[in-house]
Amino acid sequence: MAKEQLIIFDTTLRDGEQSPGASMTREEKLRIARQLEKMHVDIIEAGFPAASNGDFEAVRSVAEAIKDSRIAALCRTSDQDISRALEALKPARAGRIHTFIATSPLHMEKKLRMAPEDVIIAAKNAVRFARNGIDDVEFSCEDAGRSEMDFLCRIVETVIKEGATTINIPDTVGYNVPRQYADRICQLRERVPNSDKVIWSVHCHNDLGLAVANSLAAVIAGARQVECTINGLGERAGNAALEEVVMAVRTRQDIFPCDTRIDATHIVPASKLVSSVTGFPVQPNKAIVGANAFAHESGIHQDGVLKHRETYEIMRAEDVGWNTNKLVLGKHSGRTAFRARLKELGIEVDSEQVLNTAFTRFKELADKKHEIFDEDLHALMSEDVVTPEDEYYKLVASAFHSETGETPHAMITLSAGGAEHRAEAQGSGPVDAAFKAIESVARSDADLQLYSVNAITTGTDAQGEVTVRLAKGSRIVNGLGADTDIIVASARAYINALNKLRSVAERLNPQL
Numbered sequence: 001m002a003k004e005q006l007i008i009f010d011t012t013l014r015d016g017e018q019s020p021g022a023s024m025t026r027e028e029k030l031r032i033a034r035q036l037e038k039m040h041v042d043i044i045e046a047g048f049p050a051a052s053n054g055d056f057e058a059v060r061s062v063a064e065a066i067k068d069s070r071i072a073a074l075c076r077t078s079d080q081d082i083s084r085a086l087e088a089l090k091p092a093r094a095g096r097i098h099t100f101i102a103t104s105p106l107h108m109e110k111k112l113r114m115a116p117e118d119v120i121i122a123a124k125n126a127v128r129f130a131r132n133g134i135d136d137v138e139f140s141c142e143d144a145g146r147s148e149m150d151f152l153c154r155i156v157e158t159v160i161k162e163g164a165t166t167i168n169i170p171d172t173v174g175y176n177v178p179r180q181y182a183d184r185i186c187q188l189r190e191r192v193p194n195s196d197k198v199i200w201s202v203h204c205h206n207d208l209g210l211a212v213a214n215s216l217a218a219v220i221a222g223a224r225q226v227e228c229t230i231n232g233l234g235e236r237a238g239n240a241a242l243e244e245v246v247m248a249v250r251t252r253q254d255i256f257p258c259d260t261r262i263d264a265t266h267i268v269p270a271s272k273l274v275s276s277v278t279g280f281p282v283q284p285n286k287a288i289v290g291a292n293a294f295a296h297e298s299g300i301h302q303d304g305v306l307k308h309r310e311t312y313e314i315m316r317a318e319d320v321g322w323n324t325n326k327l328v329l330g331k332h333s334g335r336t337a338f339r340a341r342l343k344e345l346g347i348e349v350d351s352e353q354v355l356n357t358a359f360t361r362f363k364e365l366a367d368k369k370h371e372i373f374d375e376d377l378h379a380l381m382s383e384d385v386v387t388p389e390d391e392y393y394k395l396v397a398s399a400f401h402s403e404t405g406e407t408p409h410a411m412i413t414l415s416a417g418g419a420e421h422r423a424e425a426q427g428s429g430p431v432d433a434a435f436k437a438i439e440s441v442a443r444s445d446a447d448l449q450l451y452s453v454n455a456i457t458t459g460t461d462a463q464g465e466v467t468v469r470l471a472k473g474s475r476i477v478n479g480l481g482a483d484t485d486i487i488v489a490s491a492r493a494y495i496n497a498l499n500k501l502r503s504v505a506e507r508l509n510p511q512l
């Protein structure tokens with residue numbers, strides 16, 4: 001049997017924009033709307049035209065530009081708001097008026113200061129007025145999650161009689177839990193006359209982190225429109241995240257009697273676009289669109305994924321717009337992932353013993369660094385362990401001078417093959433000066449590819465550890481140096497890298 005359609009109503013440009021700091025210009029709304037259209041979002045709520053001239057123009061521009069998604073505009077129950085929204089929607093090929101009024105005792109008494117009977121009259125008049133201007137009218141019972149069921153049934157019955165085509169039951173303050181919210185939808189569908197003539201919609205906020213769970217529970221209870229936003233953007237803790245709703249329904253087709261029309265491969269680009277427009281970063285562990293959503297770091301998981309992806313992946317990264325899943329090498333990784341990455345990098349390991357030695361070094365490095373990059377692996381595999389006894393270069397003495405207004409200066413005494421050399425240099429900072437002084441003796445001509453500093457103890461007397469990566473031709477090595485003086489640690493790291501470069505060169509050319 002063909003699945004029913006679950007309508008995706010995206011409100012990133014309206015409720016999403018209500019996130020403090022997320023307001024968008026007309027051009028930004030247009031860019032996002034085009035991406036939503038590409039994804040096959042059914043309805044794009046573009047804004048609240050009565051809010052400002054800017055929002056009016058933004059809704060009008062979106063209505064003009066978008067052809068394959070329906071454009072909705074939000075308005076209160078007043079004729080002025082509705083007229084403004086109708087005006088903004090004029091260029092739309094398909095438009096929808098979305099009008100709302102609060103229905104909870106708290107909102108009616110304290111905010112609207114209206115008697116419940118007057119709220120029903122306002123809703124009735126608004127839907128009638130809107131239907132005179134447009135065929136598609138959605139009515140929302142704001143704060144439905146805290147409204148009395150009998151009252152909800154009455155107001156919904158009234159607006160259906162006036163021609164509302166979609167009835168939205170928002171959990172405006174994210175107060176509901178899934179079973180209770182689903183029960184509301186079931187009761188409304190059972191009790192309201194002609195409930196089968198309208199689409200039941202849900203709009204959940206995430207104040208208790210339940211927006212997606214509540215939306216999905218409502219879908220199982222018969223809702224066929226979900227209002228949601230990219231990255232879960234929205235007022236306060238946000239709305240249900242579009243990407244999570246879409247992928248939950250798609251991944252669990254064994255449970256849901258419906259599916260969306262969304263082309264999920266556009267989800268990650270949409271997430272990145274919304275994040276860059278609003279300046280709201282996506283947390284790495286965010287479902288579907290977070291940088292770690294398809295990344296595996298621990299050895300047992302990596303081994304499983306390499307043997308069969310589905311051991312630890314319920315969706316394919318490619319299906320939501322990532323290039324691929326990721327195996328991140330770190331201190332929890334095991335030999336399987338280590339060997340696999342080396343193979344990808346074209347590094348042949350000819351024996352188990354070489355692999356084991358390299359793996360031990362890899363673990364030592366991983367204890368010091370959060371993430372191991374491909375360059376680290378190249379360095380790791382191309383270097384020999386240099387023991388203090390066979391170090392060619394040794395730091396004998398050093399002095400650094402750095403004073404405000406003066407060029408930093410370094411003096412180094414370096415032993416090279418047993419002969420001591422004294423060198424001085426100036427640099428843009430004391431570390432730069434130290435490296436230049438060392439180079440003036442070693443003349444390695446290597447490229448400095450990485451300089452990174454870690455504090456390995458805490459406090460002002462912290463031991464600083466420096467990593468220096470040098471590259472020469474195809475050789476890449478990592479040098480490490482530690483000292484409580486960070487400039488000395490840097491000089492040691494540079495010298496350590498020089499010794500490793502030399503030892504690799506010797507291995508390749510024993511005449512050296």
Ligand SMILES: CC(=O)SCCNC(=O)CCNC(=O)[C@H](O)C(C)(C)COP(=O)(O)OP(=O)(O)OC[C@H]1O[C@@H](n2cnc3c(N)ncnc32)[C@H](O)[C@@H]1OP(=O)(O)O
Pocket residue numbers: 015018048050051052075076077078100101102111112113142172235
């Ligand atoms: C749950 C939601 O997300 S609701 C949508 C939230 N979005 C917005 O608020 C859009 C941006 N808002 C605005 O730009 C402004 O608030 C405007 C232009 C809409 C109204 O501005 P103002 O006229 O200055 O009113 P103000 O914002 O101070 O107060 C809201 C008024 O609307 C009334 N109101 C609230 N909801 C409704 C409604 N659904 N239908 C009719 N009146 C309503 C309030 O009771 C209040 O009326 P009062 O001034 O007589 O007390």
Ligand SMILES: CC(C)C(=O)C(=O)O
Pocket residue numbers: 015074100140141142143168170171172173203205
């Ligand atoms: C206007 C309505 C749909 C809303 O955003 C809410 O109740 O949260």
Ligand SMILES: [Mg+2]
Pocket residue numbers: 015170172203205235
């Ligand atoms: Mg909302």
